[in-house]
Amino acid sequence: MAEPTSVAAATALQTHHEVSQFLFQQSNLLDGKQWQAWIDLFADDGLYWMPPGPEYTTWDGVPSIFIEDRDLMSVRMKRVTHPNAWSQQAEWGTSHVVSNVIVEGTDPASGDLLVRSRFHLLEVRRDDVRHFAGTYQHRLRRVDGALKIVLQRVDMVNGQAAFEYVLQIWV
Amino acid sequence: MPSQPLLDVRSLVEPDRVHRRAYSDPEIFDLEIKHIFEKTWIYAGHETQVPNPGDYWQFQIGRQPMVMVRGNGDAVHVLYNRCPHRGVQVCGSRHGSGGDALTCPYHAWRFHYDGSLESVPLEKGYRETRFDRANPDFHMKRAARVQRYRGFVFASLDPKGPDLVEWLGDARMAFDDICDRSPVGRVEVVPNCFRVVQRSNWKFFMENQLDAVHPSVTHMSTGYAAADVERKLKRETGSQPLHYHYLSAFATSFDQWDQLETAGYPYGHTLLGGYMGLRPTDADTLEHERVLAAAYGEAKKDEILGRNIHHVLIYPSISVQSPLQQLRAIRPISHDRTMSEIWHFRLVGAPEAIYRRSLWYYNLVNSPSTMINADDLENWQRGQFGLNSDGGDWVSFHRDYGRDRDANGELHSTNGCSELPMRAQFRAWLKYLTETE
Numbered sequence: 001m002a003e004p005t006s007v008a009a010a011t012a013l014q015t016h017h018e019v020s021q022f023l024f025q026q027s028n029l030l031d032g033k034q035w036q037a038w039i040d041l042f043a044d045d046g047l048y049w050m051p052p053g054p055e056y057t058t059w060d061g062v063p064s065i066f067i068e069d070r071d072l073m074s075v076r077m078k079r080v081t082h083p084n085a086w087s088q089q090a091e092w093g094t095s096h097v098v099s100n101v102i103v104e105g106t107d108p109a110s111g112d113l114l115v116r117s118r119f120h121l122l123e124v125r126r127d128d129v130r131h132f133a134g135t136y137q138h139r140l141r142r143v144d145g146a147l148k149i150v151l152q153r154v155d156m157v158n159g160q161a162a163f164e165y166v167l168q169i170w171v
Numbered sequence: 172m173p174s175q176p177l178l179d180v181r182s183l184v185e186p187d188r189v190h191r192r193a194y195s196d197p198e199i200f201d202l203e204i205k206h207i208f209e210k211t212w213i214y215a216g217h218e219t220q221v222p223n224p225g226d227y228w229q230f231q232i233g234r235q236p237m238v239m240v241r242g243n244g245d246a247v248h249v250l251y252n253r254c255p256h257r258g259v260q261v262c263g264s265r266h267g268s269g270g271d272a273l274t275c276p277y278h279a280w281r282f283h284y285d286g287s288l289e290s291v292p293l294e295k296g297y298r299e300t301r302f303d304r305a306n307p308d309f310h311m312k313r314a315a316r317v318q319r320y321r322g323f324v325f326a327s328l329d330p331k332g333p334d335l336v337e338w339l340g341d342a343r344m345a346f347d348d349i350c351d352r353s354p355v356g357r358v359e360v361v362p363n364c365f366r367v368v369q370r371s372n373w374k375f376f377m378e379n380q381l382d383a384v385h386p387s388v389t390h391m392s393t394g395y396a397a398a399d400v401e402r403k404l405k406r407e408t409g410s411q412p413l414h415y416h417y418l419s420a421f422a423t424s425f426d427q428w429d430q431l432e433t434a435g436y437p438y439g440h441t442l443l444g445g446y447m448g449l450r451p452t453d454a455d456t457l458e459h460e461r462v463l464a465a466a467y468g469e470a471k472k473d474e475i476l477g478r479n480i481h482h483v484l485i486y487p488s489i490s491v492q493s494p495l496q497q498l499r500a501i502r503p504i505s506h507d508r509t510m511s512e513i514w515h516f517r518l519v520g521a522p523e524a525i526y527r528r529s530l531w532y533y534n535l536v537n538s539p540s541t542m543i544n545a546d547d548l549e550n551w552q553r554g555q556f557g558l559n560s561d562g563g564d565w566v567s568f569h570r571d572y573g574r575d576r577d578a579n580g581e582l583h584s585t586n587g588c589s590e591l592p593m594r595a596q597f598r599a600w601l602k603y604l605t606e607t608e
């Protein structure tokens with residue numbers, strides 16, 4: 001029998017487990033095209049951000065590949081589900097693998113959890129395969145007991161390469 | 172390569188229709204590269220991309236790998252990115268700084284910013300050989316001509332031909348319009364270039380920018396989606412951010428688009444006149460107007476802000492949306508692949524809020540997550556798919572044909588949905604491909 005773990009370690013394990021499950025669920029909702037459920041993972045003031053490069057520290061007043069609040073996410077959702085979204089006539093699907101989850105700590109000011117993980121995304125559209133890979137940085141807030149995304153920062157390692165076609169949906 | 176196509180090319184262009192081979196034939200593409208891209212003025216970049224001596228930015232003219240380099244002082248040079256020793260690419264990053272001399276990574280030949288030779292290691296080994304440091308054969312080769320208009324740098328690989336300003340003609344209003352919106356008459360590039368590959372012939376891009384029939388069809392989904400959320404915001408907060416209008420405006424009806432106007436200039440440049448409602452009376456706009464009035468006076472300010480420009484195409488390499496400070500350059504890769512480079516600019520001295528408008532447009536419409544160009548690129552790819560086929564030989568440009576007004580070589584349409592821009596572009600295309608002395 002192992003020694004009983006300390007309370008702190010048990011809490012850390014539990015947090016790591018809960019955060020990991022949350023991140024896996026996040027990517028499952030994208031792969032399952034459950035757009036509204038995915039948007040609902042975000043806090044009311046939550047943001048999805050993909051900077052043009054790793055050196056960016058803010059989206060404020062500088063270019064971004066994505067910078068969307070829940071209202072803009074909603075535009076994107078309504079667009080891709082519109083019957084005349086021509087680019088959506090092509091069959092497509094994605095598969096995310098999320099791993100290397102590190103709970104980096106807690107923001108002392110807000111109490112938000114700061115989490116870093118890695119993703120690999122394979123997309124098939126018509127007969128073309130694309131790969132995207134990189135780092136997620138999440139700022140998570142507990143709202144009524146549930147985790148909510150305050151900020152999802154996505155740094156794609158191939159974000160600086162020329163895009164073959166564009167990104168129609170969140171990575 | 173057969174030597175026939177030069178004659179053949181005339182049979183591809185009729186005043187109101189064009190043969191599909193113009194888009195689908197790799198041999199025609201070779202002719203375009205030789206007689207259009209590697210001959211006429213091609214956009215290199217903006218001078219503020221290379222602010223300090225030795226700064227460089229790579230780009231392509233036709234099939235030639237070029238590099239734009241800031242010289243000492245104000246000079247901007249355009250060189251082939253090739254070492255005269257054994258051919259190695261000298262500047263290795265997409266952009267960067269060459270330091271105090273451009274240095275070849277293979278045997279350390281060093282070049283001044285204008286391409287001339289600074290030094291070679293072990294120069295004594297060249298004694299009594301035909302090596303001559305004054306001979307341009309031992310320099311990085313320069314583009315035949317480099318000229319600038321209001322900070323926008325163009326290069327031509329042909330020593331002959333009209334000067335840049337003459338060649339731009341009235342289409343230079345694109346650059347006047349973008350710069351005059353700054354109280355000091357200057358723009359500064361925001362040093363981020365998004366690159367997106369289009370799986371279609373380069374002419375799809377050129378034609379599409381001035382095709383006023385397509386937005387309400389192609390972009391219907393985004394237009395409706397944005398209008399929907401725009402209404403919700405209006406309901407909940409009493410106002411709607413301007414950037415929603417950028418997206419919802421794409422669903423504007425045919426009738427409204429038809430009220431715009433188009434023009435075609437010599438050398439293939441084309442204009443879609445019109446206004447996206449960017450002169451509202453909010454505090455930011457009024458502040459911008461005050462700044463411009465203080466710099467230029469009331470009358471000139473009104474002339475600047477009253478210009479009727481939606482989009483200008485400088486054939487064959489760029490599309491400029493001056494009211495929103497956007498610029499897209501295209502670099503053809505093959506007959507069915509085209510690289511686009513996407514830039515935006517800051518109006519020097521204008522209020523920050525005006526820059527933020529341009530930034531929203533850049534992020535929402537022109538970035539790789541674009542909710543607009545996603546459907547454009549899809550349609551052009553499907554256009555290429557069709558034109559590669561034997562399902563028909565001709566592309567129709569009949570809309571409002573016969574109603575174009577020709578004023579000393581400038582074509583003007585009576586309405587925005589006219590296919591005049593495409594007809595004007597092909598008129599120039601044919602001229603480029605057949606006037607090949």
Ligand code: FES
Nearest residue numbers: 254256257275278
């Ligand atoms: S190839 Fe450039 S120095 Fe030898």
Ligand SMILES: [Fe+2]
Nearest residue numbers: 385386389547
């Ligand atoms: Fe479009």
